[in-house]
Amino acid sequence: MSHLQPMNTAMSRSTMRFAPLAASVALAVFLAGCGAVKPKPLTHDEIATRVQKDTQAMYKGQEPVNGPLTLSDVMARSLKYNLDYRLKLMETALSQGLLDVSKLDMLPKLTADAGYRWRSNDSGGTSIGIEDRIVSLRPSTSEERAHLLGDATLSWDVLDFGLSYFRAKQAAEDVNVTQERRRKVLQNIVQDTRDAYWRALGAQRLLGEATSVADNIQSALDKTRQAERAGILPPVEGLEYQRALLDAMALVTQKRQEMEFAKRELAALMNLAPNTEFTLADTNEAALSPLPSSIDQLEQMALEQRPELREEDYKTRIDALEAKKQITALFPNLNLFGGIGYDSNKYLYNENWTQGGLSMSMNLVRLAGIPAIKRTNKARMEVDDARRMALSMAVVTQVRVSVERYKLAVYDHNLAQESASVDQRLASVARAGSNNQLTSDLETLRTRARSLVSRFQEASSYAAAQSAYGRVLNSVGIDLMPEQVAGSDVATLSRAIQTSLVEGEQHVFTQVADVAHVDRPFALSVSGLPAKVDGDAVRNAVGNVLSGNRLALGNGNDALAVELHYSASRGKATTRALWDVTVQDKGGKQLMKQSYQSYLPDDVTTRSVSALAEAAVLSVLDQLRQLSAAPETAAANTP
Numbered sequence: 001m002s003h004l005q006p007m008n009t010a011m012s013r014s015t016m017r018f019a020p021l022a023a024s025v026a027l028a029v030f031l032a033g034c035g036a037v038k039p040k041p042l043t044h045d046e047i048a049t050r051v052q053k054d055t056q057a058m059y060k061g062q063e064p065v066n067g068p069l070t071l072s073d074v075m076a077r078s079l080k081y082n083l084d085y086r087l088k089l090m091e092t093a094l095s096q097g098l099l100d101v102s103k104l105d106m107l108p109k110l111t112a113d114a115g116y117r118w119r120s121n122d123s124g125g126t127s128i129g130i131e132d133r134i135v136s137l138r139p140s141t142s143e144e145r146a147h148l149l150g151d152a153t154l155s156w157d158v159l160d161f162g163l164s165y166f167r168a169k170q171a172a173e174d175v176n177v178t179q180e181r182r183r184k185v186l187q188n189i190v191q192d193t194r195d196a197y198w199r200a201l202g203a204q205r206l207l208g209e210a211t212s213v214a215d216n217i218q219s220a221l222d223k224t225r226q227a228e229r230a231g232i233l234p235p236v237e238g239l240e241y242q243r244a245l246l247d248a249m250a251l252v253t254q255k256r257q258e259m260e261f262a263k264r265e266l267a268a269l270m271n272l273a274p275n276t277e278f279t280l281a282d283t284n285e286a287a288l289s290p291l292p293s294s295i296d297q298l299e300q301m302a303l304e305q306r307p308e309l310r311e312e313d314y315k316t317r318i319d320a321l322e323a324k325k326q327i328t329a330l331f332p333n334l335n336l337f338g339g340i341g342y343d344s345n346k347y348l349y350n351e352n353w354t355q356g357g358l359s360m361s362m363n364l365v366r367l368a369g370i371p372a373i374k375r376t377n378k379a380r381m382e383v384d385d386a387r388r389m390a391l392s393m394a395v396v397t398q399v400r401v402s403v404e405r406y407k408l409a410v411y412d413h414n415l416a417q418e419s420a421s422v423d424q425r426l427a428s429v430a431r432a433g434s435n436n437q438l439t440s441d442l443e444t445l446r447t448r449a450r451s452l453v454s455r456f457q458e459a460s461s462y463a464a465a466q467s468a469y470g471r472v473l474n475s476v477g478i479d480l481m482p483e484q485v486a487g488s489d490v491a492t493l494s495r496a497i498q499t500s501l502v503e504g505e506q507h508v509f510t511q512v513a514d515v516a517h518v519d520r521p522f523a524l525s526v527s528g529l530p531a532k533v534d535g536d537a538v539r540n541a542v543g544n545v546l547s548g549n550r551l552a553l554g555n556g557n558d559a560l561a562v563e564l565h566y567s568a569s570r571g572k573a574t575t576r577a578l579w580d581v582t583v584q585d586k587g588g589k590q591l592m593k594q595s596y597q598s599y600l601p602d603d604v605t606t607r608s609v610s611a612l613a614e615a616a617v618l619s620v621l622d623q624l625r626q627l628s629a630a631p632e633t634a635a636a637n638t639p
Contacts, residue, residue: 062081062271062272062273063077063489063490065272065276065277065278068279068280068281068282069278069279069280069281070280070281070283070494070498071193071194071197072494072495072497072498072501073281073490073494074193074197074266074269074270074280075189075190075193075194075480075494075497075501076490076491076493076494076497077270077271077272077490078189078190078193078269078270078271079186079189079190079493079497080490080493081270081271082189082269082270082271108154108155108156109154109155109156109157111152111153111154111155111339112150112151112152113150113151113152113153114148114149114150115148115149115150116146116147116148116149117146117147117148117149118145118146119145119146120145121145122141122143122145123141123143123145124139124140124141124142124143125139125140126138126139126140141347142345142347142348143345143347144344144345144346144347147343147344147345147346148342148343148344149341149342149343149344149345150341150342150343151339151340151341151342152339152340153337153338153339153355154337154338154339155335155336155337155338155339156335156336156337157333157334157335158333158334158335158336159328159329159331159332159333159334160333162328162331163325163328163329166321166322166324166325166328167325169321170318170321170322170325173314173315173317173318173321174314174318176310176314177311177314177315177318180307180308180310180311180314181307181311183307183479184307184308186479187307187474187477187478187479187480188474189269190470190474190480191467191470191471191473191474192265192269193266193269194466194467194469194470195262195463195466195467195470196262196263196265196266196269197262197266197280198459198462198463198466198467199258199259199262199459199460199463200259200260200262200263200265200266200280201280201282201459201463202259202456202459202460202462202463203256203259203260203262203263203459204263204279204280204282205282205459205548205550206256206259206452206455206456206459207256207260209452209455209548210252210255210256210452210456213252213445213448213449213452214249214252214253216445216448217245217248217249217252217445217449218249220245220442220445221242221245221246224238224241224242224245224442225238225242228242241442244442244446245442245445245446248445248446248449248450248453249449251449251450251453252449252452252453252456255453255456255457255460256456258460259456259459259460259463262463284519284550284552285462285550287629288410288413288462288465288466288469289469289505289509290509291403291406291407291410292403292472292508292509295399295400295403298399298403298472298475298476298508299395299396299399299400301476301477301478301507301508302395302396302398302399302475302476302477303392303395303396304477305476305477305478305479306395306475306476306477307477308391308395309388309391309392309395312384312387312388312391313388315384316381316384316385316388319377319380319381319384320381322377322380323373323377323380323381326373326377327373329366330366330367330370330373331362332360332361332362333360333361333362334358334359334360335358335359335360335361336357336358337356337357337358337359338354338355338356338357339354339355339356340352340353340354340355341353341354341355395475398475399472399475399476401475402468402471402472402474402475403472405468405471406465406468406469406471406472408468409461409464409465409467409468409469410465410468412461412464412465413458413461413462413464413465415461416454416457416458416460416461416462417458417461417622419454419457419458420451420454420455420457420458421618421619421621421622422454423447423450423451423453423454423455424451424454424455424545424614424615424618425614425615425618425619426447426450426451427444427447427448427450427451428611428612428614428615428618429598429611429612429615430443430444430447430448430611431444431447431448431607431608431611455548469509472508472509473504473505473508476507476508478504478505478507478508479500479504480497480500480501480504480505519551519552519628519629520552520558520559520560520627520628520629521551521552521553521554521555521556521558521559521560521628522546522551522552522553522554522559522560522561522562522583522624522628523553523554523555523559523560523561523562524539524542524543524546524553524562524564525539525561525562525563525564526538526539526542526563526564526565526566526613527563527564527565527566528565528566528567529566529609530566530568530604530609532604532605532606533604533605533606533609534606537606537610538564538606538609538610538613541610541611541613541614542564542610542613542614542617545614545617545618546617546624549621549625551621551624551625551628552628557586558586559586560583560584560585560591560627560628561583561584561585561586562581562582562583562624563580563581563582563584564579564580564581564613564616564617565579565580565582566578566579566609566613567580568604576597576598576599577597577598577599577609577612578595578596578597579595579596579597579598579612579613579616580593580594580595581593581594581595581596581616581617581619581620583623583624583627591627592620592623592627594619594620594623596612596615596616596619596620598612598615598616
């Protein structure tokens with residue numbers, strides 16, 4: 001006992017001397033760590049580097065735009081390069097990766113441990129009697145001050161396996177959820193692309209004419225101001241004409257800007273770099289499809305195919321698995337383990353050994369929560385059902401609203417088409433009666449501007465009808481992206497999308513709007529003109545009207561011959577002009593004949609005759625469209 005007392009006293013003194021030093025070192029490390037952690041804002045160079053890197057990555061690896069882009073080309077580029085769609089693809093890949101990781105959690109755990117242990121003195125002790133408190137052994141140790149140790153243990157926790165199994169099942173359902181979200185983004189991109197494409201194409205067709213009209217209006221404004229200052233026009237009349245011209249310019253500019261913005265939207269959807277120029281293929285507008293015949297069938301398709309409802313189905317599965325996982329956590333936990341060990345301690349009798357065992361545990365207190373768990377799981381399932389039914393009602397409503405909107409959009413387009421035809425004829429008649437006086441020229445310019453605005457409105461209404469058409473498809477949940485594509489280049493993807501568009505839309509509409517077709521061109525001829533009238537100028541004016549209304553000119557084997565025959569009879573103060581418009585096929589069969597009558601001023605000029613010829617063609621524009629678009633039933637379309 002006396003021998004042990006000095007030893008303990010020496011160790012206590014050594015510990016007391018070491019304690020202040022250790023405390024000082026620990027305090028110094030703590031204070032240094034607290035002072036070293038400070039907020040560090042990003043520098044301008046770091047931000048500039050990040051911006052440059054992101055900008056390069058945003059447009060990296062894109063095929064250059066070569067030639068005019070069709071609707072399927074634009075959709076192909078949008079689906080291939082759109083950053084939102086790329087993000088959804090990455091999220092899908094991430095969820096698949098998380099599923100693979102969760103599968104590994106179900107495997108047994110193999111833990112390997114190795115280390116080195118050292119201490120400044122020996123580990124050991126003495127032994128004293130319990131009753132007499134007498135020391136029976138001298139101080140001894142069975143552990144070296146420094147030794148190596150290691151072990152490898154294979155363990156399998158049955159409860160962890162069950163929980164990991166349900167987590168893996170939930171991760172698998174998460175993959176399905178991300179797939180449905182990807183489908184929704186894809187459908188929205190297709191819808192936005194269709195909407196922007198037709199608006200941008202309408203702006204592209206009318207941009208040149210809009211610029212010309214704006215220049216003419218500006219020139220007329222200058223002339224009106226000069227006439228007002230010179231006293232040719234009364235001040236009130238001059239200001240009224242200026243107000244009318246400014247109103248006309250404002251309308252033209254507004255319509256042009258509305259539709260020109262669509263081209264920027266289209267560039268963003270295709271993820272084109274800024275200042276990238278591109279043009280759209282000026283294809284003929286396809287006839288709008290008739291309304292779907294069965295709304296009930298569309299509602300059934302929507303309830304089966306909409307990504308949002310499928311996502312809710314998968315979320316219901318996830319919640320059901322969550323309920324099973326919570327019930328599984330209540331079961332006893334059985335743990336099996338086995339392994340080998342090693343310790344270099346020379347005082348051990350066995351430095352290598354094998355061990356194994358089995359243990360079972362259970363949280364009995366958690367059993368009291370079974371009623372609460374059941375109530376929670378039941379409430380969760382009821383919420384899922386209520387949310388799905390509410391969403392189903394919203395989907396059904398969207399289907400009916402989208403069909404009604406398409407119906408109204410088709411009606412608006414037909415009305416806008418008639419208005420544009422009337423305004424074009426009005427502009428032609430006004431130009432025919434113009435006498436080159438300032439007031440007459442101003443009125444002619446006003447009617448021309450109004451005609452251009454009507455044509456913008458016609459193009460805008462067609463784009464709105466196409467957008468409503470796409471919303472019907474979107475509300476039903478039709479996938480317009482093929483399941484498999486032979487190649488990843490834009491051209492191959494475009495062809496696959498064009499085929500998929502037709503196939504997908506045929507499930508909703510009996511007549512597909514985007515089916516590619518070739519319209520029959522018209523071979524134009526003009527006869528019976530007065531000697532002093534330039535026949536080429538008249539033909540060019542009529543040809544421009546046909547081209548401006550998307551009717552092709554040509555002399556191919558399938559061309560239809562359009563003849564405008566002019567005749568006139570002199571009246572007391574005016575000249576009555578009669579145009580006979582005749583359409584024949586190549587075999588000479590007459591498909592249509594219409595007459596258009598108007599009046600000419602005393603001085604018959606090339607300008608007035610050309611304007612009336614335009615009005616005559618515009619009066620039969622609908623019939624010409626029908627004959628051009630339906631070659632196999634051309635004879636049946638004769639009025």
